[in-house]
Amino acid sequence: MPVLRGAVTFSRFLVEPAEDAPADLKRWLVKALKARAFEPIDRKSEEERASGFVELENSEGTDFSSGSISYGEYALFAYRVDTLKVPGPVLRAELNKWAAAFEKEKGRPPGRSEKAEGRASLRQMLRNRAVPGTKVHDLSWNVEARQLQIWAASRTAVEEVMNAVETAFKVKLLPLVPAAMAERNGLAEASLGPTAELLGVELSAEVNHGEA
Known part of the structure; x- marks a missing residue:
């Protein structure tokens, strides 16, 4: 949590607001954050990645109560990215073990459709067991000064968070360099x-x- 504890690389932006400025800034912030809130990866699906906004001090929190995001003139929140991918070598190793057990039991190697079913079943088993990789990038937004800081070192990560902010809040971010x-x-x-x-x-x- 670099915003509150310690220092790390960050990028600064000037926030160019939408034409129609919201009357209630806090309500506007909460509504936008909830609309683009983080949702966990559905393990039964094919998706390998999930991203969205979360509370700064609770990477599982998406309620965005006023007390969780408001720090004086600042709005503090975070952007979370989860990845869940079954490594190819691990899946192949499990499939080879399954095929060997199948041949030993049936007296013949599995057919194409049987192997496909076995592969799908093993992949789902491995997805259920896997622990997603999680990255959380902090954001600090001085609403009055119209300045936003994205606490991330990777240019790719900064660009992704930029796009998420611009889409969710209908604003334009201009680099302060x-x-x-x-x-x-x-x-x-x-x-x-x-x-x-x-x-x-x-x-x-x-x-x-x-x-x-």
Whole structure:
């Protein structure tokens, strides 16, 4: 939980609100979070990934009560991603053991349809036993200053959370980095380069002149 304990890499964004600003910000936040709340992977399905918003201090919580997301002028919540995938080598090993047991019992190797059924049954068994991999990315949103921080180091993760926020809240996130800020303010990218003073060029010239 980097937002409340310790430091980690984060990305900052300016939040460009929708044209129709909500009258009740807290209600608007809760409604949007619930609409895109995390739902666990259905183990009986084929899905291998699930994602959505959760409470900051409870990665299982999706009630989003005012007390769980409001910290002064900040709204704090998180984005959770679960993955559940049966490794191919594990499934093949189980299938080989099943085929050997089948041949020993029946006196013949399993047919194509029997093998397909066995594979499906074994895959479901392994999915039921598997523990999903979970990643949780914290978000800190200063609603008054219209600034959002996504606490993630991976660019892919940041982009996924960005898309989720923009979709759920109907807003636009603008990166708060020098190049992007300069572009929004009509400044040329070349103007962001280091100055002669910063590089010490003038100082070097003065020293050389004095030595001459």
